Amino acid sequence: MSAASEFAQLHKLTPEGAVAALQARGQLSVSYAWQDVWQEEHGLQFTVSRLARLDLLQAVHQAIVKSVNGDLTRKDWMDDIEALLTQAGWWGTKAVTDPADGNVKLTTFDPARLRLIYDTNTRQAYAAGLWERVERAKRTHPYLRYITRRDGRVRHEHAAWDNLVLPVDHPFWKTHWPPNGWRCRCRVMSMSQAEYDRGYSIERQGAERDAGAQGVYKRFNTQEPVVPLREYVNPRTGEVLHVPEGIDPGFAYNPGQARQLAMRQQIQSKLAAAVPALGQAARDAGLNKGE
Structure with missing residues (x-):
């Protein structure tokens, strides 16, 4: 596979x-x-x-x-x-x-x-x-859990975020939405309020999962992490950027949010170029939201 x-x-x-x-x-x-x-x-x-x-x-x-x-x-x-x-x-x-x-x-x-x-x-x-699916479901699943592959290939910083649970709208997800680097295998999972209130996940591995074994109880980490920033100089522009530790340069963004922003900007550009009456009619109909 x-x-x-x-x-x-x-x-x-x-x-x-x-x-x-x-x-x-x-x-x-x-x-x-x-x-x-x-x-x-x-x-x-x-x-x-x-x-x-x-x-x-x-x-x-x-x-x-x-x-x-x-x-x-x-x-x-x-x-x-x-x-x-x-x-x-x-x-x-x-x-x-x-x-x-x-x-x-x-x-x-x-x-x-x-x-x-x-x-x-x-x-x-x-x-x-x-991300779009997460946003649609956030009324019933208002939390997200960060999950790594939990093996020897996981980056040290990513391992520290494993089982971290934060609200969907928390700013952490603006910069830490997997993949968080080249060949990053991390993922996130939506969670309901009841799952969050339970306070732990039940982890099963391979054959244990198939055999229905009880698994290991792993408590959630609900504390907002402190993420240090490091300087990165873009060699193409000379711009000095600040990238979160553990995130490869160029990956510190949320692709779903980026797509939504790009679509809104594209729609706004088209409306600005349209005949004023048509552009205003589109805005009145709510077509300028890009959703």
């Missing part, structure tokens, strides 16, 4: 929300470093660093949408994209000229790169779809 499929299974999320999030990112952006499209900008933009042909970008984007929609496995996607890039002369190592500084830089497309592209984009898409 691929990491992306495993991620989707863990969330028990139908792909509609993820597909919608991917389709919303239909604005193709040629970039020469992953920092060129930063955090919330991914709400509308799709890019693959140093893939400097819009037709190839479009094909990669459309194929990921098809895969999340169930029409392609990750292996199918990788095979198709490898064939596409090979035919276009982009498979392997290629030299591209970065317009930011005029320097020629090397970029490599190989199976490892394709896996990273696929997993990052699908996980972010599922994260956006999951």
Whole structure:
């Protein structure tokens, strides 16, 4: 099972929300470093660093949408994209000229790169779809629980957030919505008031779960964590940013909130360009909320 499929299974999320999030990112952006499209900008933009042909970008984007929609496995996607890039002369190592500084830089497309592209984009898409589902359900499930994979690969900071339970509207989720870094496997789960009041989860592992074993009682952590910030200088802009410890630069945002913000901005832009009477009619009908 691929990491992306495993991620989707863990969330028990139908792909509609993820597909919608991917389709919303239909604005193709040629970039020469992953920092060129930063955090919330991914709400509308799709890019693959140093893939400097819009037709190839479009094909990669459309194929990921098809895969999340169930029409392609990750292996199918990788095979198709490898064939596409090979035919276009982009498979392997290629030299591209970065317009930011005029320097020629090397970029490599190989199976490892394709896996990273696929997993990052699908996980972010599922994260956006999951947030929308969480918001719809927050009247009956007003809390969220952070859950790690609890193995030796979990980052130290992420392990400290395991079983942390906070309200849906807590600002923590604006910056700590998984995935919180490259290949992060953390997830969140909605909780009802009754589950929160119980104060603990029952953890079962593998065969124990199948055998109906009682499992281990693990108390919730309901204390707001203190998250130190570290400086990160964006090498593309020189901007000094402050990133929470434990979050990879570029991941300190909530993809679902980013998508909602991007859609609102897009709608506002269209309304501003419309004939005044039509724009006002749309606002009166509540079409400017982007929901």
